[in-house]
Amino acid sequence: MTGFSATVLTLYPEMFPGPLGASLSGKGLDKGIWSLETVQIRDFGEGRHRSVDDTPAGGGPGMVLRADVVGRALDSVAADDRPRLLMSPRGRPLTQSFVRELATGPGVVILCGRFEGVDERVIEGRDLVEVSIGDYVLSGGEIAAAVVLDAIVRLLPGVMGKDASGSEESFETGLLEYPHYTRPQVWEGRGIPEVLTSGDHGAVARWRRERSLEVTRARRPDLSRAWEAAHAGERPKK
Ligand code: ADE
Numbered sequence: 001m002t003g004f005s006a007t008v009l010t011l012y013p014e015m016f017p018g019p020l021g022a023s024l025s026g027k028g029l030d031k032g033i034w035s036l037e038t039v040q041i042r043d044f045g046e047g048r049h050r051s052v053d054d055t056p057a058g059g060g061p062g063m064v065l066r067a068d069v070v071g072r073a074l075d076s077v078a079a080d081d082r083p084r085l086l087m088s089p090r091g092r093p094l095t096q097s098f099v100r101e102l103a104t105g106p107g108v109v110i111l112c113g114r115f116e117g118v119d120e121r122v123i124e125g126r127d128l129v130e131v132s133i134g135d136y137v138l139s140g141g142e143i144a145a146a147v148v149l150d151a152i153v154r155l156l157p158g159v160m161g162k163d164a165s166g167s168e169e170s171f172e173t174g175l176l177e178y179p180h181y182t183r184p185q186v187w188e189g190r191g192i193p194e195v196l197t198s199g200d201h202g203a204v205a206r207w208r209r210e211r212s213l214e215v216t217r218a219r220r221p222d223l224s225r226a227w228e229a230a231h232a233g234e235r236p237k238k
Pocket of ligand 1: 087088089113131132133134135136137138139140141144
């Protein structure tokens with residue numbers, strides 16, 4: 001197995017590669033930097049109708065993916081060192097550091113939930129790590145899985161070209177990004193901050209740091225507090 005290997009278990013394999021087949025991630029797929037395989041959960045369903053779900057024990061709305069069906073689908077994927085993720089709003093929040101951790105590994109196996117959820121016994125029995133992409137509810141795990149894969153793939157060596165480090169980006173520095181400008185010099189009467197055209201690289205760096213801090217304080221007090229704590233006692237850069 002070469003490159004980063006992704007296997008997605010889903011009832012909707014036609015959703016893949018989807019947007020991951022375009023742009024940088026698509027080129028990465030073509031170049032073999034990463035690979036994507038889908039497994040149709042329904043192929044492991046019960047009976048003539050290949051049924052995959054059933055009513056929740058204890059009653060209530062919706063349907064639950066069966067442990068036996070999901071277990072067979074997972075067991076059809078060759079056992080290796082890849083973490084097995086279950087996309088779920090109950091999961092560990094996806095962060096840039098979690099993405100970096102996943103991107104340095106051999107790949108991921110991602111189970112996409114649908115309906116009300118997945119039988120808890122298969123989550124326990126197959127050591128699934130539940131992962132959430134945010135505090136809102138999607139109709140299924142597929143779009144969440146694509147988000148996880150996109151965030152991982154852009155970090156793989158060779159995918160982003162010279163921007164590969166992404167070290168100035170939001171969440172890599174712990175701060176949101178400073179504002180960007182390009183030509184034209186004046187657009188609808190709006191100019192570009194003078195310092196950016198001054199040629200003074202030190203002044204540009206200080207201005208960007210200040211704008212980053214300002215936008216982070218205004219929009220994300222949680223990130224700003226964490227950054228202040230991590231950088232407490234540092235002298236402001238001259
Ligand atoms: N499935 C449904 N909602 C989700 C979310 N917020 N994150 C991950 N998987 C999901």
